[in-house]
Amino acid sequence: MNDTIEIRWHGRGGQGAKTAALLLADVAFNTGSYVQGFPEYGPERMGAPITAYNRISKKPVRVHSNIYSPRYVVVVDDSLLDSVDVTAGLAKDGAIVINTEKGKEEMVKGLGGYKGKVYTVDAKKISLEALGRYFPNTPLLAAVVKVAGIMEKETFLKEMQASFRHKFANKPEVIAGNMKALEMAFEEVR
Amino acid sequence: MAKRDRLSGNEAVAVALRQINPDVFPAFPITPSTEIPQYFASFVANGQVDTEFITVESEHSSMSAAIGASAAGTRALTATSSCGLAYMWEELYIAASNRLPIVLALVNRALSGPININCDHSDAMGARDSGWIQIYAENNQEAYDNMVQAFRISEHKSVRLPIMICQDGFITSHAVENIELLEDEDVKAFVGEYKPENYLLNPKCPLAVGPYAVTDYYMEAKRSQAEGMRYVETAVLETAGDFARLSGREYGLFEAYRLEDADYAVVMIGSAAGTAKDAVDELRADGEKAGLLKLRLYRPFPAEAIAEALKHVKTVAIMDRAESYNNHGGPLGADVMAALYRAGSRVLAVNYIYGLGGRDVRVESIKEVFAALKQIASDGRAGEAYRYLGIRE
Amino acid sequence: MAVSDIKKLGTKVSWKDLTEGMMIAGAGVSREFLTGEWSSVKPQFDERKCTQCLLCTPVCPDSCIPVVDKKRGAFDYDHCKGCGICVKACPAGAITMEGVE
Numbered sequence: 001m002n003d004t005i006e007i008r009w010h011g012r013g014g015q016g017a018k019t020a021a022l023l024l025a026d027v028a029f030n031t032g033s034y035v036q037g038f039p040e041y042g043p044e045r046m047g048a049p050i051t052a053y054n055r056i057s058k059k060p061v062r063v064h065s066n067i068y069s070p071r072y073v074v075v076v077d078d079s080l081l082d083s084v085d086v087t088a089g090l091a092k093d094g095a096i097v098i099n100t101e102k103g104k105e106e107m108v109k110g111l112g113g114y115k116g117k118v119y120t121v122d123a124k125k126i127s128l129e130a131l132g133r134y135f136p137n138t139p140l141l142a143a144v145v146k147v148a149g150i151m152e153k154e155t156f157l158k159e160m161q162a163s164f165r166h167k168f169a170n171k172p173e174v175i176a177g178n179m180k181a182l183e184m185a186f187e188e189v190r
Numbered sequence: 191m192a193k194r195d196r197l198s199g200n201e202a203v204a205v206a207l208r209q210i211n212p213d214v215f216p217a218f219p220i221t222p223s224t225e226i227p228q229y230f231a232s233f234v235a236n237g238q239v240d241t242e243f244i245t246v247e248s249e250h251s252s253m254s255a256a257i258g259a260s261a262a263g264t265r266a267l268t269a270t271s272s273c274g275l276a277y278m279w280e281e282l283y284i285a286a287s288n289r290l291p292i293v294l295a296l297v298n299r300a301l302s303g304p305i306n307i308n309c310d311h312s313d314a315m316g317a318r319d320s321g322w323i324q325i326y327a328e329n330n331q332e333a334y335d336n337m338v339q340a341f342r343i344s345e346h347k348s349v350r351l352p353i354m355i356c357q358d359g360f361i362t363s364h365a366v367e368n369i370e371l372l373e374d375e376d377v378k379a380f381v382g383e384y385k386p387e388n389y390l391l392n393p394k395c396p397l398a399v400g401p402y403a404v405t406d407y408y409m410e411a412k413r414s415q416a417e418g419m420r421y422v423e424t425a426v427l428e429t430a431g432d433f434a435r436l437s438g439r440e441y442g443l444f445e446a447y448r449l450e451d452a453d454y455a456v457v458m459i460g461s462a463a464g465t466a467k468d469a470v471d472e473l474r475a476d477g478e479k480a481g482l483l484k485l486r487l488y489r490p491f492p493a494e495a496i497a498e499a500l501k502h503v504k505t506v507a508i509m510d511r512a513e514s515y516n517n518h519g520g521p522l523g524a525d526v527m528a529a530l531y532r533a534g535s536r537v538l539a540v541n542y543i544y545g546l547g548g549r550d551v552r553v554e555s556i557k558e559v560f561a562a563l564k565q566i567a568s569d570g571r572a573g574e575a576y577r578y579l580g581i582r583e
Numbered sequence: 584m585a586v587s588d589i590k591k592l593g594t595k596v597s598w599k600d601l602t603e604g605m606m607i608a609g610a611g612v613s614r615e616f617l618t619g620e621w622s623s624v625k626p627q628f629d630e631r632k633c634t635q636c637l638l639c640t641p642v643c644p645d646s647c648i649p650v651v652d653k654k655r656g657a658f659d660y661d662h663c664k665g666c667g668i669c670v671k672a673c674p675a676g677a678i679t680m681e682g683v684e
Contacts, residue, residue: 025366029196038365041308060368062464064361065552289604350603388608395586398607410598411605
């Protein structure tokens with residue numbers, strides 16, 4: 001269905017790709033969309049490549065298959081480029097967002113000739129600066145929301161503030177850092 | 191007033207159970223149903239329900255405890271998947287033959303082996319002859335709605351049989367999707383209070399449950415049990431009618447999707463039916479008369495209504511998410527073909543085994559089935575009726 | 584539900600008359616079920632030898648030895664299966680099995 005945005009996440013077990021997909025479903029839901037957020041389950045453990053998916057639509061989503069022709073791909077760990085065909089089925093007029101400390105040119109080289117748009121963000125730098133720890137999923141969430149044009153920055157930040165207040169009700173001290181990580185990633189993804 | 195939310199299928203079922211506030215919930219965890227008792231345990235800890243939550247040591251025990259609790263006169267339920275259901279085997283028959291309206295939240299997962307945690311219907315299909323009512327869901331909304339309706343059906347005076355509320359493991363149980371929830375008080379009023387006529391903890395009239403039956407009465411006892419099944423369709427439709435007035439969402443024995451004028455039909459159960467709807471719409475847009483029959487009630491089997499709904503189609507593919515190892519098809523295939531035969535139908539029918547162990551079902555996969563159905567119609571013969579979808583040859 | 588009519592448990596009863604799930608409601612319904620015909624031998628009670636110790640009453644598995652006015656009553660042969668446990672329990676030799684040495 002053309003009016004559905006399909007997003008595929010590639011990460012490693014423990015990096016929060018599933019959580020990021022569920023958070024993205026949350027914010028899209030909060031702004032009135034029909035959503036799906038689901039991981040592909042198996043016996044994977046910490047560090048093993050995993051996949052998660054999002055569908056975001058103005059109409060109810062009925063399809064229950066995995067996503068093979070995504071409009072957007074998010075790569076939570078650039079080392080996956082060596083082992084996983086992350087651009088498989090990715091729309092030529094779509095985009096890929098990669099978390100990396102390296103330059104964009106190097107990433108493009110690793111994508112086997114993908115012709116669409118390539119965005120990078122250094123989620124590690126942002127996370128360490130804003131949170132003092134490495135949680136790549138928060139910056140990547142902001143990056144994909146911006147790249148996919150899912151919503152305006154102000155709306156997104158407002159939604160995430162509410163979401164974090166709920167999620168971190170028991171440790172409100174981490175909310176400000178997470179919000180900062182989102183803002184930085186929104187600005188720094190390119 | 192409905193509440194718009196987004197929940198996974200497991201969380202949706204847990205919310206329904208919180209709203210129902212059952213009396214007894216014995217539980218033992220198994221993937222992918224573990225989250226249901228997990229969420230529910232937090233409701234118990236937070237004082238949101240006053241259910242007796244019993245952490246038992248196995249599924250054999252969880253169903254045994256549910257049987258004891260139900261016989262005692264309480265509203266009891268449990269949740270499980272796959273080998274957990276297999277481990278309840280003996281108790282499933284005891285629950286049904288003792289006419290105990292227990293609810294089982296079943297999150298469908300493949301049976302071993304090879305060992306696998308993903309979705310197929312082999313667990314539930316194996317239990318299809320145990321005397322339990324079985325209702326299946328396409329998505330989280332249906333899993334929630336079916337759970338809200340479950341006790342009304344199983345406790346129906348003329349039914350009094352246990353019921354499995356099934357949903358597809360991971361595909362719906364762990365996928366977050368939009369959902370409309372009913373208000374707590376509406377669910378409470380809809381489900382009503384449980385007032386069994388006889389129960390063990392009634393001091394005014396002691397009761398013996400589960401007596402031995404010698405050959406002289408065993409067969410009469412089984413025939414009497416079958417009578418309860420005969421009222422299930424009525425109970426399901428009555429309950430669905432009341433539910434539609436409450437929620438605005440209509441349910442029947444099955445859903446006929448663009449089937450009225452279809453030439454080619456697919457019959458299936460569960461989450462892949464949603465995918466099939468997209469396939470049907472795409473084919474319709476290309477001028478193909480494709481249709482879908484999505485079964486909701488599988489046990490008892492609404493044979494006459496299904497045969498009637500399919501009588502005009504040229505070809506039909508019955509989709510089984512379970513093997514039956516009888517060399518001629520799956521369990522749903524056998525049921526639907528028997529229904530067609532008894533109705534005197536001449537429709538050309540084939541049976542596909544698909545989606546085992548979580549094998550993904552795509553819109554393209556279903557379109558492939560419709561293409562085969564079109565070919566069969568033009569050939570005028572079904573050919574091999576026992577097929578595998580998407581298998582690597 | 585009314586107390587179950589246990590006499591309906593027989594080879595002539597229709598499935599329609601069976602209780603739901605074969606449940607049996609009501610207390611003491613086993614009295615209706617005459618198990619006395621299961622035996623070919625019956626205990627005999629000699630009141631003259633009886634010392635009224637009442638040891639026979641609690642050992643009877645079928646509660647067939649009543650105590651009436653603090654005295655040992657007559658056997659309930661409708662339910663006695665002729666097991667002979669009372670014969671062993673009686674210290675006064677007041678109970679014997681008919682046809683058994």
